[in-house]
Amino acid sequence: MANASDEFRLASSGIDHEGRLPRKYTGDGQGAKKNISPPVEWYNVPAETKTLALVVEDIDAPDPSGPMVPWVCWVVVNIPPTLKGLPEGFSGKEEEKGGDYVNIKEGNNDFKVPGWGGPKVPSPGHRFEFKLYALDDELRLGNKVTKDKVMDAIEGHVLGEALLTAIF
Template sequence: MANASDEFRVVSPGISHEGRLPRKYTGDGQGAKKDLSPPLEWYNVPEGTKSLALVVHDLDPQDPDGPIIPWSHWVVVNIPPTLKGLPEGFSGKEEEAGGEYSGIKEGVNYWKVPGWRGPKLPTPGHQLQAHRLEFRLFALDDELHLGNKVTKEKLLEAVEGHVLGEASFVAYF
């Protein structure tokens, strides 16, 4: 049996161990410290991985009486397996990052805009339970060719049959 230190995993050095999402990564931060994409690091990418893909979504429904549709906050595809992570504030800068980052593409989130959009704290009167934000990283045996408009739905459909490994963690807000 593989020992835990060998397993494919993803973490964020910007999110503490109890998992609360710091304010600067949410829609409730201030100025430049608002809607920053959190830093991510991953370990033990499975052998044969050609690309990584990331989906970040809210596992809790916005409308407790409505259908459970996880809102996507960030979709990223074609991350080279040679990278060890994404730096804080990477979202929206993939074009200028160049180099190893040049093939990475950010998809559109729930708000129909590309890149990271941090969650907002529930409005007053909304039930005050914490929401769970899941970060899911897929190790794939191929690059994804999803056209210009990458969405979470397209990504999840395209990875079928190509997943060599999956790693995830949950943060709360």
């Protein structure tokens, strides 16, 4: 049995010790300290991993007209497993980064734009789920990447899944 230190896991140095997502990562931040993508780090990526995919959702997003529907904040695909994480403020700057970052692609959030979209949260206590998928293949999703496309494409290719939940 694997012990916790060998486990594929996801963390964020941006989340405080109470597990809270600071305001600067949401649409409720102030000025330039607003809608910054949070830093994420991962550990113990499964051996056969070719690429990683990250999906972040506000799972308590209220839809006034219906049931709770998760709000997609961030979709990032084709992250090389050689990377140990993504730095704070990575979103929207992937073109500026060469090397290991060159094939990374950000998909559309539920604001219908690529990159991190920290929602404006009407009430506190929302849970943000960060899910990192270790995949045995690269994703070829065309120009417009969405969570739904990613979920369809990774079917049968997931070697491991790491979950991190933060509260705002």
